[in-house]
Amino acid sequence: MIIRKLFNEQCITFSQMNLIYNSRFIWRALSTWTRAYLISRYLGIGTEESLFTRLYNESSKFGDMFSLVFGERFSENFTWLLNEYTIALRDLVSAQKEGNTDGVNKSLERLYSNAAERARLLAQANPFWDESTWRNIFETYLRFTIEMINSFITGDYSNDAEAYDRLTAFTNNIGDYFAQGIYEFLTYTPLKTENLQVHEALNPISFNKISDLRQCITRNQVDAIYSLRMFWFELATWTRYYLISRYKGIGNEDIILARLNKVVDEYGTMLRRIFGDQITEEYLNLIYTHIKLIISLITAQIERNADIAAEATRLLYQNAEQSASFLASINPFWDKTTLRDRLYSYIRSTINESTTFLTGEYDRNIDIFARILTHAENTGNEFAMGLFNYIISKKLNL
Structure with a gap:
């Protein structure tokens, strides 16, 4: 039996x-x-x-x-x-x-x-x-x-x-x-x-250490961590589909942008389930601003406006610095420098991805997308470790 x-x-x-x-x-x-x-x-x-x-x-x-x-x-x-x-x-x-x-x-x-x-x-x-x-x-x-x-x-x-x-x-x-x-x-x-x-x-x-095996969380907490862990993957995926809609005219641009913003909505909802009122509108606005800046960058590249593209790039890195600082402030198991470096790397890769759409270097474009997905997976793993430790330390119930 x-x-x-x-x-x-x-x-x-x-x-x-x-x-x-x-x-x-x-x-x-x-x-x-x-x-x-x-x-x-x-x-x-x-x-x-x-x-x-x-x-x-x-x-x-x-x-x-x-x-x-x-x-x-x-x-x-x-x-x-x-x-x-x-x-x-x-x-x-x-x-x-x-x-x-x-x-x-x-x-x-x-x-x-x-x-x-x-x-x-x-x-x-x-x-x-x-x-x-x-x-x-x-x-x-x-x-x-x-x-x-x-x-x-x-x-x-x-x-x-x-x-x-x-x-x-x-x-x-x-x-x-x-x-x-x-x-x-x-x-x-x-x-x-x-x-x-x-x-x-x-x-x-x-x-x-082996004692880590004895620590545990609920299934609801697992699902919350999974959603937050996948945020980086979802952000990369839907950003790419938005790039395709802008550069190739494939799909409804507005629908895809709405779906991209929904990724942020779901991210904010899950963050609030874990961190409560610490997740302010100010922080969520940073993420929405990231998307707006990506859109501004794409438009500037399409229109060949180097000044606006440069300014959008500068603001993207500034936005990443602010986001990393905030996340590290609410969870001691997240490191500001590590988060900032990961966000910087993501921005660089996304800019390169957008540029290769513009130039038609599609083989290089696919290589960049593959690196972005690997980076998203690694960032998600790191994010999950910090979330697991935070939930254990706070004895949270979701």
Whole structure:
């Protein structure tokens, strides 16, 4: 008889929190690069080959995680299937662009067959995962992906932001099911040294001492930290989509800007849940000002107005200094210098990203975006560590 060991909603440890985060993030990153690949195929932003390589390489991240938990053989089999999925997706787009209906149908058949095979393999490897559940997950994910393709085919972007939000929200659900299954698998037997090593390997932030494993927070607190952790990723992603709307005329500029501002709204709401009245309108206005300055910079670059671009850049760095100072003042577990340096790096990269849109250097543009996403992930990890320590120290209830 298999005894299930579910997450304790009232006591989730740091390692469990990071397992949940990593499981969500790996699916989110796959979705982000899928969208970037589709943009390269339909809109010509970035070369098809370089974007396909980046999407293909996302499979290796699943392989790394699976090899730690289920072994090399399983990892190789699942990675091969995920690579086949990526190839079938490429062939689907090619067939559609060529008007090859038979090719489209064959590619769709391959994609759904691949989803079934991945579901079967996962269920075989882990008794805590259900084959029908995984199959439904993969088929739903595929349908969302096809929705994106259809918006590019028709040029109707009226619901694009909402559709992408549905996809990213669904990746959270996938990640949660993924994380719970891995946790149950790892804790099916008493925690041994090798199990602890797996926990640490799956955790992007190093454990300082084993006693850290005994500290815990609630599931609501985990979700709040996750939202704040993902702020940097969401900011980078929607800023890019806004850049695409301005430089390429793709999508509704106003809708995308509203979605970008919503990222800040959600960020402020979550900050207030943790820090209360310390989160003032003055600070939130700094973040809204950051977006306004990015818009001013883009407009100045498009209009070739070097003076306004230089002034917007100066104000962006000033804004970053003020933001870092404020965040460090409300949480002793955040370092002002580190935050400032990370914000400075983000601004430099965003300016470079905007410039490459202007010059049409799309391969370099994709490299910059990849660095921005890596930077966002690292910043989010650091942010999460400070939040976890703050909640523990204050014994907060959310």
